[in-house]
Amino acid sequence: MKKLTSTQIENQLKNLDGWTYENESISKSFIFKDFKEAFSVMTRIAFEAEQQNHHPNWENVYNQLTIKLNTHDAGGITQYDFDLAQSIENIVGNN
Template identity: 50%
Template sequence: MWIEHSNKLTRTFTFADFREAFVFMTKVAELAEAQGHHPWWSNVYNKVTIELTTHDAGNVVTEKDYNLAEAIDIIHRKSS
């Protein structure tokens, strides 16, 4: 579940292992590049944490972030 806090939309995803986490990150990277909207993220073994905020709007959460979050959720559902 995405949580909006401190002008960021955040979610942590958990996978079976590092490889699955990395495959997910690769798919999200391709999506983000296509949308021109790049997340902040971190990866430790099987966990990927993503933070979304719109820099052009002054580092606040916008519809652009919610749209990307929804698309990321679709990728996650397909990879589960």
């Protein structure tokens, strides 16, 4: 997959509420009711990521989940990252 330009990235970010672009990654933090809810969402994201064969960099501390996406093989952001970010938004929104 081809690496996106900064302009392409900024345009696509307009469709993802709260996601930011920094250090060749797009990222967002989510806050949940408690650890159990955060871990439940992480599990659903993990299954989706595996299906898309595109895996996030993430960190979980109690009820907070921070996700960073980039495509290592392309050396930056690709459409894969935006596809997974949209899937993540759908999962979190259905929580």
